Amino acid sequence: MTLLRTVDPAVEPVTLVEMKRHLRLSHDSEDELLSGLIRAAREDVERTTGVAMINxxxxxxxxxxxxxxxxxxxxxxxxxxxxxxxxxxxxxxxxxxxxxxxxxxxxxxxxxxxxxxxxxxxxxxxxxxxxxxGFGEAGTDVPDLLKRAVTLLAAHWYEFRAAFGPGDQPVSYPAGIDRMLASYRERRL
Known part of the structure; x- marks a missing residue:
């Protein structure tokens, strides 16, 4: 059995503007980095939960x-x-x-x-x-707890980006991320 994504989501559940607001950033010099962290955090949350956030x-x-x-x-x-x-x-x-x-x-x-x-x-x-x-075509269709998990994870990776090299990432996960995702994880007996 193999499961392949054939069409990626058109948008991310968390926008760059929302992420910058969360981090209290006003400059544009790290927009590409932040966009990559949002995408990586979404993929990590989807892999962990088995959920597809955006169609x-x-x-x-x-x-x-x-x-x-x-x-x-x-x-x-x-x-x-x-x-x-x-x-x-x-x-x-x-x-x-x-x-x-x-x-x-x-x-x-x-x-x-x-x-x-x-x-x-x-x-x-x-x-x-x-x-x-997927839950829908836009970030507004995604449950708030999943969006917050993506935001928290991307912000955590942003904060720890300089302490470790790119090959060492992700170094850790923020406290509480497991509780945020627990209700979306598929349970197995």
């Missing part, structure tokens, strides 16, 4: 169908199933009719249930499921 597209690639007939999508919240493509043993692609599977985008993780599974898949990477995930 983005993903592809889940599987070798074979799960025995349960239910495929789990490991990004939240799933907005839409874009397509399900299966590859035959000769490499021929077929897009499945959306009527042949039932999406459950309310659960976490979201699920796709297949009544009948096509057979004769190629041995490796025979199934591709394309879907979109």
């Amino acid at each position: 983005q597209a993903w592809r889940l690639v599987l070798d074979c169908w799960p025995s349960s007939g239910c495929v789990l999508l490991a990004r939240h919240p799933v907005r839409e199933i874009l397509s399900v493509t299966v590859y035959g043993s000769e490499g021929e692609a077929a897009v499945l009719d959306p009527g042949t599977y039932l999406p459950d985008t309310l659960s976490r993780p979201a699920r796709l249930h297949f009544e009948q599974r096509p057979e004769r898949l190629r041995i490796a990477n025979g199934i591709e499921i394309d879907f979109s995930a």
Whole structure:
């Protein structure tokens, strides 16, 4: 199973203006650094929580169908199933009719249930499921706690940027970041 982002978010959940206001910066000389820190903090928070903050597209690639007939999508919240493509043993692609599977985008993780599974898949990477995930198209759509976590993390990395080299980053995480993200982490038994 491989999960790939196929379309990056168009914007960040925290703007450069919001970040500079948080840091009480008025100059523009470090705007590029701050923009990179915001992007890195968003990616870190998304990786830690399994959440897609701003709308983005993903592809889940599987070798074979799960025995349960239910495929789990490991990004939240799933907005839409874009397509399900299966590859035959000769490499021929077929897009499945959306009527042949039932999406459950309310659960976490979201699920796709297949009544009948096509057979004769190629041995490796025979199934591709394309879907979109995210809270919305703008930072205002993202829950405030996640935006605050991105802001806190980017500010922390900004403050400690000179003490350690770029290869040593991230050196640490700010106190309380785990509590901020706890309710968004996927729980496993």
